[in-house]
Every structure is written in structure tokens, then in C-alpha cells.
Amino acid sequence: MTEPSDRTAAAHPAEYDPAVIERKWQDRWDANGTNRTDLVGGVRPFYALMMFPYPSAEGLHVGNLFAFTGNDIYGRFQRLQGHTVFEPLGFDAFGIHSENFALKVGTHPADLIPRNIENFRRQLKQAGLMIDWTHELSTTDPAYYKWTQWLFLQLYKRGLAYKKRAAVNWCPNDKTVLANEQVIAGECERCGAKVEQRFLEQWFFRITDYAGRLLANLDWLDWSESTKLAQRNWIGRSDGAELTFRVQDLEDFAGTATIAQGPSGEFPAQPIDITVFTTRPDTIFGATYLVLAPEHPLVDALTIDEQREDVGAYKRNAAKQDIVTRKVNRDKTGVFTGSFAINPATGQPIPIWVADYVLMEYGTGAIMAVPGHDERDFEFAKAFDLPIVRVVAGADDGNAHAPLETAYIETANTRLVNSGEFSGLPVLEAKRQITGWLADRGHARPVVNYRLHDWCISRQRYWGPPIPVIYCDRCGTVPVPERDLPVELPYVEDFKPDDTGISPLARVESWYRVACPSCGGEARRETDVSDTFLDSAWYFLRYPSTDFADVPFDPVLTEKWLPVTSYIGGNEHAVLHLLYSRFVTMVLHDAGQVSFEEPYERFRAHGMIVREGAKMSKSRGNVVNPDEYIERWGADTFRTYLMYLGPYEEGGDFRDQSVVGVRRFLDRLWSSAFDSTTDGAPDQAVLRKLHQTIKKVSADIPALSYNTAIAAMMEYINVVRRGERTAHRDEVEPLVQLVSPFAPHLAEELWERLGHEGSIFDAGWPEFDPAMAAEDLITIAVQVNGKMRGTIQLPNGSGQEAALEAALAAPAIAKFVPAAPKKVIFVPGRLLNLVV
């Protein structure tokens, strides 16, 4: 053994130098193809997917590395368990983010992205991830987006892609379309001008057709509960009814002006019905007015002459507001149309209003307002002095006629009041009966609504895959034939959005003008590009098949490797990305392209890491740059620290000061392994601890409880080294295996130095032996009246008798037990509680 005084950084021959060994093993993995997956021949396939990053100019974010390392450890562990693990990575490189950055620094995204990707690849390799780089992909590669466009065509063919006019945010100063995130408090983030709504023809996917299935499958998916809950809320199922209200025939209603003429100048020949959606048909007796969204098609027909000016002004004003402000502003505004409808329950006429708190996109764009039992209706009724009627009261509430101070929205343990023959019924029962009663008279039908909207995939931008559609004056909308894919994105020097509000691609005449694939006549290309979320909605299908140029995904490989075995990612994608990829997979399933309808068997959301208690951000200047830490501590230490700083699924606090603790652990493991001996036999007590550690680490890794797995290994190395003893090789070698998913380079190096050939990742996992782990003597807590009074040691397996005897024999405990205990509670192996 070396003298302690010789153990200085320079002098000790076995000093752990991560920079050297990490480089050595990264090169060797490359040379030997250690991380390459045998997709065709591999047995027990395990697809360990991580969310691919957007390759930003700033380089890899520590949050990316936190996510990837967690996935890598799980993947390496599965490999050690005998699976063939596929751990691919690619780049999500299209989108407004790169486009805006390129604009800002005056470069072109097509030049910027390859540089960024190169930097990312370098950083990822340095992090020691088990990535199979032979299946790398980028969404900006025509060989990739050819199939993104193909995917659009599959949806188009199935009637799931359609075009409609929809509102976009428009900056009148920059004369460009803005994403919702670019609108700050109703103003353009760049110039501060007030943002307006504009209507453009845009492409949508009918994801709402799949709302029911997307919701139902959540019941059996093995996903983080928080993610499933977020999806359920996003899909937002509500069970209710559509009710119809007949507009009052004004000739029967003396004293009011005649109903307005229609836009064509005719009086409406048919009686007008207004259909509303409600989840509370039980409250219909309290419906004291109706409200239509400003965009509702019946508004003009219902507006009487005297009100025409006011209603017109209100509609114009609503149209001018940007999409964000309209939803955020809660002040109730509205205008009376002058018309009335008949409440089918009470037979009374109720006024019809127009207000922007009713949204055209949801339900029928019209509501029956029940101010007594809906907060928004209550506020509106107060603002415009409309009648508020109470129709629900608490079951034991005697004062059913007291005026309401606020909307009473309780449904549990309540009953109807002021509701004719239905008064006295519990709300839930009333819902059923009133819907039935109204349905019999043709005024109601049960309806399920979802708050999920169809997916708008059009972007009036440059940096994305062109939507593969051609417009021909003679043939109309013609999809680009599959044989003509990809529709390549032309290199445009000036890709800045301009004042036309249409994509910069419209300015590239040579690209824009095209022969109609159907008739050969003059035609024009669609100039919008598709949403980045479409690129990422199917990338997991492409990875195994990146070698195939003529199909998006090879049927045999897809059948073998999908659905994804394990997907790990951030909960910021809980709804959009995860929902869109589920939708796309379901569509491909229905089209007979894949055999499964859910893309990810298991999904786990990791937590977020903050630094020194504060969220990392560029403006705070507290962003962790992985390069610096890897250079200073080594990738193995950095990886292990990231996994140690908190529970993986909750995230944690990155503290610079604490990294050293993990490095010390690896140093100790290194020197113990290096100095270990094969002389003599391993220590029995150490071996017992070893097997307890094997058990814990083997259980913690699949549960993603990485922090406690690392703590257990630290505890074990402390036992191995206690009293500066020299470790036996059989004591440390299994620990090298246990640590290998966390610190792969160090583990490979020690494995080699311990005399093994080949990668440690092909050498299996240490076996847990319960007999080896069992303790002969156990410690039991003794309580008196539930209060801790001491501990006793007993042979493992002792019963209550022996425990009681030992407890009473201990003076420190016995002094609290004056007489025979009234009751004895014994938990084997844990505790004895004496009640006196």
C-alpha cells in the first residue's frame, strides 16, 4: 500500500483523471460501435426515447442534459439487464425560434442550424450518452421532411386536413403575423404596436374527431399521472345538452319594434331558433337572457333597427382586439340586440344580448345565461341590470328566496327551487329529468363537448416544411402527388415576413408558380409552412428507419421496435407534443400503417432544475453551461451530480458547492478499486452490505429514484473503506457495475483495469442474493405509550415474547414500565410498543 504522503495529485500513479479516461472511452465506443444497436438481430428490444432538442445557438442547456442523462441511465440499466437498447437522438431544428434568432443576428437559418447541431453533437458526446449516432436525424433535412409532408397527405386523404378562415394576431406596424407568445399584454413584442385580429385561410387537422379516443386511452397508458391529468384537462370533456330557444314573434309582443330585416332585405320567413350549449340544463328556469358571440351568424338577423348601430360598433370593436387580450380581459361588455326569445321552461320572453365573453369556437357560440348560478353571467347581469333568479339552494337551506350576493355554483347536496314541477329535486336528478322533458318537446338533446380545438398547422413563415398543396384555377385544391415529394424549401436570402401577411415563400416566383399536377395548367403552391409540432409528432417512427429512403418507416423494424418502450421528457410538453403525437399515431393506425394506436408505452415526466433556489434564465445570468462543469469535474461527476441533486421526477436545486461531494465519491471508488487485492477473502459484513446495496440500486433505477440509488452506493463505499482498510476485489467489482449507468467512463476504465475484456455494458448486472443480505442481529425500537424509550438487539426472526423479555431487562426502558403492560404491540423486525 502506498504511503499517504505519496498520494498527491501528481505523484500517485492511480490518480483518477476524468479528462483522459473519458476521451479514451468515447473514442473506443465510437471505434468499437459499442453504442450501435443491432436493430435487425437484437433480442428483447428496448426503445429508450428522449425528447429531441431544439439546437439553439447557446448550446446544450443543462435541462436537456438532466433529461438525457436520466434516460441514458435507464437505458444502460436495461442493457445490463439483457435488453437490446436503442437510444437515438435527433434535432428539432425547424421553427420560429431559429428563424427569429437568425433574423436577430443577421444570418440564415439554413447556415445557422448545421453549426448549432455540430456543437450539440460535440456536447452530447462529451456527456457520455449511449446514443446510436448512426440513426441521427434532423427535421430540416429534406429526407426527413419529405415524410412530414407525406404525413400531411395521409391526413388530407382521410379528410382530416381542411382549410378554414381563422383569426391570427396581426401587427399593423410590422405588418406581420405573430405567434401568441409574441403578443405581450396586447402589444407586439418587437415594436409595441397594438395587435389586431386578422382572418386568414389556414390548414387544420381534425384532432377533435379523436377527442373521445385520446381521452379514453389515458385510462390504461402507463404514464406519469400528472401528465395524464394535464391531457384530460386539455381535452376537457363536458357532458351537457344543446337547448333551443325560439325567437319571439314580435307581432305578438306589443310595444317592441319589429324584427330586423335580414342582410338581403327580407324578413325571415321561418321562425328563428337559437341553439345553446349548457352543462346545467337543470338551471333553465333561471335563464333570464341569452348571449350570442359577436361572430355568431344570427346576430345581424336578430338586431332591430334601433340597435343596429350599437351592435355594429360592438362587433367591429371585438374584431379589432387581438386574440390574447380578448381572453384575458375579464370586464364584461355587451350590447342588447332588441330581440327576445322564449324560455321553453317558463314560457317567458328573455332578452337576447351580444357579448364577447361568449366564444364562437366553443359549443354553439351562444349561451343561456343563468346569472344566479354562473359567475360570468352574474357579473354580466350586475353590469347591465338584468334579472337574477335563484333556482338552486342547499338541501337544508330554508331561505330559498333570498337574493343572491354572488353566483351560487354548488351542485353537491343541493336541490332545485323556483323551478315549477321540478322544484325540490336534487340537481343531478333534475339535470336528467329536465333534459328529458325538454327533449320530448323538441327543445333539447344531450351533447358532449370538448374544449380541445382542431390543430392549426399553418404558419405564415419561412423556416418550416412547405405544406404540400397546389392551387389550380381549374382543379381547385390539389395535393402534391407523393412521387413529387419532398416539396423542397427554397433557399431565400430575404426570409423576413413582409406586409402581405403571407409567407415569404410567396415572393419566390420560380417556386410559387407551378404546373397543376392534375391538368398541367398554371397553378400556385401553398405558401404556408407547417407547424414544428408536426415535425415532432412522428420522429420516433423515423429513428429505426433512417436508412430507408423510400418509406417513412420500415414495416418490419417498426413492428419490432415500436411502440416506444420508455419515453422520458419534460412536462412542458404534457399537452401539445404528447397529444399531437398520439393523434398522429392513431391516424396512422386507422390508415393501416402501424399496428398500434398509442406511440409511447411508458412515459415519465422529469422535474425541473433550478439553480441556488432560482429559476435559470439568461437575464438572471445563472444558467449552467455544461461545458464548464464537464471540463472542471468530468462528465461522470456531472452526470452523477445531476442525478443526485434531487428526486428525478421532481427536479431539484443545482448548487455549485455540492458537486464536489459526488467527485469525492468517485475518487474513493477509483482508489478502492485500484488498490483492491485478491488475497484472502472478502469481509462478510461488507458482503452483506454489498447485497443490500445491489438490492436497493436494482430497485431504485427502474423507479427513477436515482438520488437514493447514489446515496446507497456512497454508503457502501464508506463501509468498504472504513478504517482505511484495503478492499477485496470481490467487494468493489460489483460496485463498479452498479455505478456504470451513472459514471460509464470510469466504470469502463476500472472494469478494464480489473482485468476484464470488452465493454462493461455487455457484462450483465450483479446478482442479488437474499441470503447474503440477511442480518443475524436486528435492532428493534421500543416505545412506551408510543414514546421512544430505547432500542434492543435481538437475533433476526425473534418473536414478541423474546422482545418483551429483552425490553423489560433493559433498565433504561423498564423504568418507564411500573406495572405489567395493559397492551403490547409488536411489529416484527421493527418495533415494540408497551401501553401502560
Add this chain to the structure above:
RNA sequence: GCCCGGAUGGCGAAACGGGUAGACGCGAGGGACUUAAAAUCCCUUUCCCGCAAGGGAGUCCCAGUUCGAGUCUGGGUCCGGGCACCA
């Protein structure tokens, strides 16, 4: 406003279906080695009283269930994240 998480030493955090609170790590204090420093190793480290033996209190607050509550139930406070007029 609504929906999810959280709250445990000086700090990051442990604690299987209720059973010895604070594992593991950082920091701090003390010691060994060294001419010295760094590194390394050992000891102490929830708080209060006590020289000690020992005792008392303690997991955000207030109640409750239980032989026993960080863990379960009800009510409240604060912090973080998400969604936002969805009828």
C-alpha cells in the same frame, strides 16, 4: 379565479402499504498528517436544559383518527408550476 405539485437541520435532501425523523451529500467546528498550504483521513454537527448521566421539544399552522402521524382525514397559510371568460 381554476387545476396540479411542494413545505422536514445552516443548505440540497432521506424515511417501503402509518412503526427508531434527519440516511446520503454540502457547509461549519475540532483533530491527524505536513515546515506550511492543498489534498486525504478521523470525530462532532436538529434545537433547548445539563459538567455528565439524562430529560424536554421538534417535520408550515390549527383540529381530528390511532397504541403510535412527516406519512391518514378536515380546515387554513405560504411557495413553485400549468391553464386562463370552455357555458
